[in-house]
Amino acid sequence: MNHTVIDVLIYIFEQYAEDDVEIFDDHERLRGHLREAGFESSTVRRALDWLEELSTTASNVVPTMAESPTSHRCYSAEEQLRLDAGCRGFIHYLESTGVLEFSTRELIIDRVMALDVKTLDVEQLKWLVLMVLFNLPGYENAYFSMEDLVNEGVYDVLH
Numbered sequence: 001m002n003h004t005v006i007d008v009l010i011y012i013f014e015q016y017a018e019d020d021v022e023i024f025d026d027h028e029r030l031r032g033h034l035r036e037a038g039f040e041s042s043t044v045r046r047a048l049d050w051l052e053e054l055s056t057t058a059s060n061v062v063p064t065m066a067e068s069p070t071s072h073r074c075y076s077a078e079e080q081l082r083l084d085a086g087c088r089g090f091i092h093y094l095e096s097t098g099v100l101e102f103s104t105r106e107l108i109i110d111r112v113m114a115l116d117v118k119t120l121d122v123e124q125l126k127w128l129v130l131m132v133l134f135n136l137p138g139y140e141n142a143y144f145s146m147e148d149l150v151n152e153g154v155y156d157v158l159h
Helices: 005-016 021-025 027-036 041-058 077-082 085-096 102-113 122-134 140-152 154-158
Strands: none
Touching: 005 027, 005 041, 005 122, 027 041, 041 102, 041 122, 077 102, 085 102, 085 122, 102 122, 122 140
């Protein structure tokens, strides 16, 4: 089966994020688990690289003050191709509900752009937002709010 990096990332997050955090310190063991689960080595490598970059980038994120209510995020042409109107609307929704702030929004967009995919759907974006927030110290409340939104399907009902 031809899995994508997003498939591997979601699998890792579902299987290991909350229960077996020490497995992230042992990349060889994690690679073995992922190969046993049927993921190709090259896809696993790219997913682990993506997580490593997230860890490095996340350590530089500092909470930001709220943007001006009249400010608006303009997406580049490449970002618009990767994040369709539904994804951009979801990001805006997360900002309006206080789950995301300027710095976390930009980190999420950066991590989306680092993926080797042409487009993303809202469900995939939800998982990526969870992963990013999970990896940010001090953003536990945002993570739990996002987790509630995903579990309750609130955004799906609204849109």
